[in-house]
Amino acid sequence: MNDWPLYAQQRWAGKRVQRLEDPGMLTGATSYVTDVQLPRMLELAFVRSPVPHARITSLDVDGARSVPGVRGVLGPAELANVHPTMDFVELEGALKTPRIALPGDRVRYVGEPVAAVVADDRYAAEDGADAVVLSFEPIDDREPIHEGIPDGRYFRQVAARGDVDAAFARAACVVRRRLAIQRVVTSPLEACGIIADYDPADGELTCYLSTQMPHLARAAIAEALALPVSHVRVLCPAMGGAFGGKEVMLPEYLCAAVAAIRLRRPVRWVEDRSEALTAGAHGKEADAELEAAFDDDGSLRAMRSRFVSDTGAYSSGIGAYVEFMVAAYSVPGLYRLDAYALDTGGVVSHKAPLSPFRGIGMTTSQTLREVLFDDAARALGIDRIELRRRNLVDDGPWRTVLDEQYEPGSWRTAFERALELIDYAGFLDRQAAARANGRLLGIGISPFVEAAGLGSAGGAGGLPGTSHDNATVSIDLSGAITVALPTFSHGQGHRTTAAQLVADMFAVTPKEVRVLDGDTARTPFGMGTFGSRSGVFIAGTVSQAGRIVRDKLLRAAEVLLEAAPEDLELVDGTVGVRGAPTRRIPLAALAGAAHFAPHVRAELGDPTLTASAFFDPPRPTHSNGTIAAVVEVDPGTGGVTIERIVVVEDCGTMVNPMIVEGQIRGGVAHGVGLALLERYVYDENGQPQTTTLAEYLLPRSTDLPAIEIDHVETPSENGTAGVKGMAEGPASATPAAVVCAVLDAIAPHGDLIEELPLRPETIAAALSEG
Amino acid sequence: MTAISIEVNGTVHELDVPPRLLLTDILRDRLGLTGTKIGCAMGACGACTVLLNGAPVRACLMFAVQASGRSVRTVEDLAADDGELHPLQRALREHHGLQCGYCTPGMLMAIAPLLESGQPLEPDAVREAIAGNLCRCTGYETIIDAVVEASRP
Numbered sequence: 001m002n003d004w005p006l007y008a009q010q011r012w013a014g015k016r017v018q019r020l021e022d023p024g025m026l027t028g029a030t031s032y033v034t035d036v037q038l039p040r041m042l043e044l045a046f047v048r049s050p051v052p053h054a055r056i057t058s059l060d061v062d063g064a065r066s067v068p069g070v071r072g073v074l075g076p077a078e079l080a081n082v083h084p085t086m087d088f089v090e091l092e093g094a095l096k097t098p099r100i101a102l103p104g105d106r107v108r109y110v111g112e113p114v115a116a117v118v119a120d121d122r123y124a125a126e127d128g129a130d131a132v133v134l135s136f137e138p139i140d141d142r143e144p145i146h147e148g149i150p151d152g153r154y155f156r157q158v159a160a161r162g163d164v165d166a167a168f169a170r171a172a173c174v175v176r177r178r179l180a181i182q183r184v185v186t187s188p189l190e191a192c193g194i195i196a197d198y199d200p201a202d203g204e205l206t207c208y209l210s211t212q213m214p215h216l217a218r219a220a221i222a223e224a225l226a227l228p229v230s231h232v233r234v235l236c237p238a239m240g241g242a243f244g245g246k247e248v249m250l251p252e253y254l255c256a257a258v259a260a261i262r263l264r265r266p267v268r269w270v271e272d273r274s275e276a277l278t279a280g281a282h283g284k285e286a287d288a289e290l291e292a293a294f295d296d297d298g299s300l301r302a303m304r305s306r307f308v309s310d311t312g313a314y315s316s317g318i319g320a321y322v323e324f325m326v327a328a329y330s331v332p333g334l335y336r337l338d339a340y341a342l343d344t345g346g347v348v349s350h351k352a353p354l355s356p357f358r359g360i361g362m363t364t365s366q367t368l369r370e371v372l373f374d375d376a377a378r379a380l381g382i383d384r385i386e387l388r389r390r391n392l393v394d395d396g397p398w399r400t401v402l403d404e405q406y407e408p409g410s411w412r413t414a415f416e417r418a419l420e421l422i423d424y425a426g427f428l429d430r431q432a433a434a435r436a437n438g439r440l441l442g443i444g445i446s447p448f449v450e451a452a453g454l455g456s457a458g459g460a461g462g463l464p465g466t467s468h469d470n471a472t473v474s475i476d477l478s479g480a481i482t483v484a485l486p487t488f489s490h491g492q493g494h495r496t497t498a499a500q501l502v503a504d505m506f507a508v509t510p511k512e513v514r515v516l517d518g519d520t521a522r523t524p525f526g527m528g529t530f531g532s533r534s535g536v537f538i539a540g541t542v543s544q545a546g547r548i549v550r551d552k553l554l555r556a557a558e559v560l561l562e563a564a565p566e567d568l569e570l571v572d573g574t575v576g577v578r579g580a581p582t583r584r585i586p587l588a589a590l591a592g593a594a595h596f597a598p599h600v601r602a603e604l605g606d607p608t609l610t611a612s613a614f615f616d617p618p619r620p621t622h623s624n625g626t627i628a629a630v631v632e633v634d635p636g637t638g639g640v641t642i643e644r645i646v647v648v649e650d651c652g653t654m655v656n657p658m659i660v661e662g663q664i665r666g667g668v669a670h671g672v673g674l675a676l677l678e679r680y681v682y683d684e685n686g687q688p689q690t691t692t693l694a695e696y697l698l699p700r701s702t703d704l705p706a707i708e709i710d711h712v713e714t715p716s717e718n719g720t721a722g723v724k725g726m727a728e729g730p731a732s733a734t735p736a737a738v739v740c741a742v743l744d745a746i747a748p749h750g751d752l753i754e755e756l757p758l759r760p761e762t763i764a765a766a767l768s769e770g
Numbered sequence: 771m772t773a774i775s776i777e778v779n780g781t782v783h784e785l786d787v788p789p790r791l792l793l794t795d796i797l798r799d800r801l802g803l804t805g806t807k808i809g810c811a812m813g814a815c816g817a818c819t820v821l822l823n824g825a826p827v828r829a830c831l832m833f834a835v836q837a838s839g840r841s842v843r844t845v846e847d848l849a850a851d852d853g854e855l856h857p858l859q860r861a862l863r864e865h866h867g868l869q870c871g872y873c874t875p876g877m878l879m880a881i882a883p884l885l886e887s888g889q890p891l892e893p894d895a896v897r898e899a900i901a902g903n904l905c906r907c908t909g910y911e912t913i914i915d916a917v918v919e920a921s922r923p
Binding site: 021022024025027029032034035121123187188189190272273274491492493658659661665666670693698700701702704 | 803845864
């Protein structure tokens with residue numbers, strides 16, 4: 001679909017345009033939810049469960065009510081009419097356990113909210129929370145978490161394509177690897193937050209909410225509170241990161257909304273870091289196992305996978321399904337494979353409920369598959385790169401064993417380019433020389449494909465997909481252009497990207513295009529921002545809407561200039577007649593005529609210079625790339641230093657290469673965190689052990705190397721203007737590159753590695769055991 | 771309540787504050803200077819970094835009363851009154867050294883005193899200098915590039 005309507009000369013799309021978002025952020029002028037101040041606003045703090053499993057015997061809030069500054073206390077009774085948090089997942093056989101806003105009878109994880117205290121400020125609210133007396137009886141470990149799920153296993157899917165057993169029976173070489181992918185925490189610098197404000201005069205509930213999906217959050221809040229969707233407005237001035245952690249509806253939000261409605265005052269809850277780490281947006285976690293059958297020439301014949309995710313205390317909502325489903329369905333990756341069997345599912349536990357997190361599921365399958373390929377190479381006595389070359393899909397389209405249709409990509413080209421950039425051949429010599437001196441160097445290569453732009457035609461990872469996305473383009477009386485998007489950027493610079501595209505349609509500069517997002521009252525319906533979809537949907541929707549408005553503008557110009565349509569051109573904010581520099585009309589004059597000049601209005605039929613348009617890609621888009629990493633392992637301490645990371649990325653046509661590279665770098669940083677640092681720990685009693693950023697290690701500047709980036713551009717067939725969408729791929733493929741590099745450095749001791757992250761003590765133990 | 775006198779971005783404020791009020795909260799809630807962000811409230815992330823008598827401090831680890839009699843400089847004071855960005859702000863923009871923008875004010879205030887020394891900075895020195903400021907979006911490299919460039923005459 002290379003149908004970008006380049007009515008004007010292409011001047012902005014494809015360029016490294018500086019972001020429109022930046023000046024506000026750099027000067028402190030940009031507001032995030034936590035910066036919004038409303039008159040008479042109150043603050044909310046939660047009383048949370050200190051234990052992983054207990055029956056609540058009493059909840060005494062009287063003490064809290066008498067704390068100075070406290071204006072109200074909500075317990076289960078006040079939330080009794082609120083529906084459980086909305087659940088969009090429909091999977092046959094899933095045993096769902098809905099999340100009640102404040103459960104009342106029992107608690108199932110440390111940090112589960114049991115009461116909410118509202119006060120003049122956060123200090124008083126926390127004083128109030130401290131004065132609530134929660135009495136409980138611990139529940140025996142042997143009692144199920146939920147009665148309907150006696151063994152904790154709430155979902156399992158088993159499926160096979162091709163004759164897997166026969167392929168394994170005939171195989172010359174079978175390799176198997178089990179890896180525990182750790183639980184991590186999404187950890188945007190801005191945690192979650194809401195300000196709820198109820199207007200009793202017309203019954204509208206306004207929620208300032210840090211969310212990736214304003215329109216779905218609106219629907220979810222309305223549903224939970226039994227309000228018409230039209231009576232809820234969700235808006236968010238700016239979002240300080242999200243990474244998947246702001247896709248879900250939290251019980252905390254519903255408590256704030258109920259408090260605002262009951263108290264008739266704005267109520268703010270801002271998740272603090274301790275809350276975010278204890279009971280916030282955790283992600284990943286899978287017990288993952290993969291087996292592969294190869295011929296003796298290294299041809300991959302079959303794979304079997306098994307994934308079990310411990311998704312925490314409730315089995316409802318997207319976070320409880322997406323990790324293990326995407327993991328299982330993304331196993332084939334970029335390798336030719338005719339037979340594949342999967343066995344995947346989830347169990348509930350006394351941990352915080354899982355949320356989606358960048359690279360969801362894909363990280364697990366990618367890491368395990370690439371480690372297994374290295375294992376197979378060693379077992380077969382074939383070079384690791386050669387083994388991949390023998391099995392990689394050729395550049396172009398590909399239909400996987402799971403019938404996923406990849407659009408054409410540069411699978412092999414990106415792979416070879418990455419090898420060239422990292423100097424694979426030269427590295428092997430360097431590695432051998434270093435080994436002779438007792439130094440442990442290693443290299444890892446991770447070719448990846450990423451399904452992005454998921455619309456109705458394809459859900460991720462065997463999950464049913466649906467979507468509905470629009471954009472609105474308008475020209476006002478002054479000739480100024482406004483674009484309204486239902487997506488919501490949390491760092492990806494959507495406003496800049498959309499402005500670049502629209503600027504080219506109307507021959508203006510990006511600065512002249514105002515882009516609105518993050519407000520259900522000012523934007524048309526859409527699913528929001530997740531899964532690398534926004535680039536595809538922004539390009540698709542704004543091109544459709546912009547075309548309608550542009551056509552009207554040109555018709556107005558035809559009337560005013562008395563010119564034939566084929567002679568008109570858009571130049572520098574005007575419409576003019578080709579070859580006649582004096583016959584030009586500025587957009588403002590055209591807009592004025594469309595509004596007020598009767599003969600122009602009559603010609604236009606509907607004279608409004610605004611259009612909303614719908615877009616749904618016919619099939620998912622597919623970005624790809626390869627990540628290569630070189631590491632050095634300290635043989636004494638087991639510490640890992642990353643020497644180089646090379647990324648070759650192909651996300652189709654790049655609207656703003658600077659932003660694409662920013663997403664690559666950030667994704668790599670997330671991947672390094674997963675591979676080497678981040679680990680959420682519960683002790684054997686279900687108590688969280690990593691509840692501050694001193695214990696939960698996020699990558700710092702000194703943990704990351706410079707990242708070398710190169711691009712291939714294979715335009716999308718399914719996304720407008722060739723845009724494929726990206727941002728999860730580098731995050732999901734980096735751990736494989738780093739882990740393979742470390743295992744290479746410590747080979748053959750890498751066989752002893754059973755879990756991520758690769759902490760120094762884990763590596764040192766493996767080295768000393770060999 | 772305790773009476774304090776605190777100079778913020780060149781203006782002296784005489785205020786009565788509860789002794790336990792944090793410097794972050796007086797800046798953000800009382801003075802409306804919400805550019806200073808709160809990321810962890812325990813000194814681990816650096817998002818709340820401001821200058822106290824010219825030196826970077828974590829505003830989340832200080833009580834407002836501790837800043838009494840001293841001068842505080844926040845991100846709002848970096849750009850010129852006419853809106854022209856500080857060279858460091860400009861460099862961050864040019865190098866795409868920010869994405870969500872939430873760590874950016876703290877990052878800027880951690881780096882500003884280094885730049886004001888007038889010495890050209892090497893990448894490794896900058897990498898060390900910002901090791902106390904977490905950014906979850908950029909991978910840091912573009913921030914380092916920006917600071918190095920801004921430090922060169």
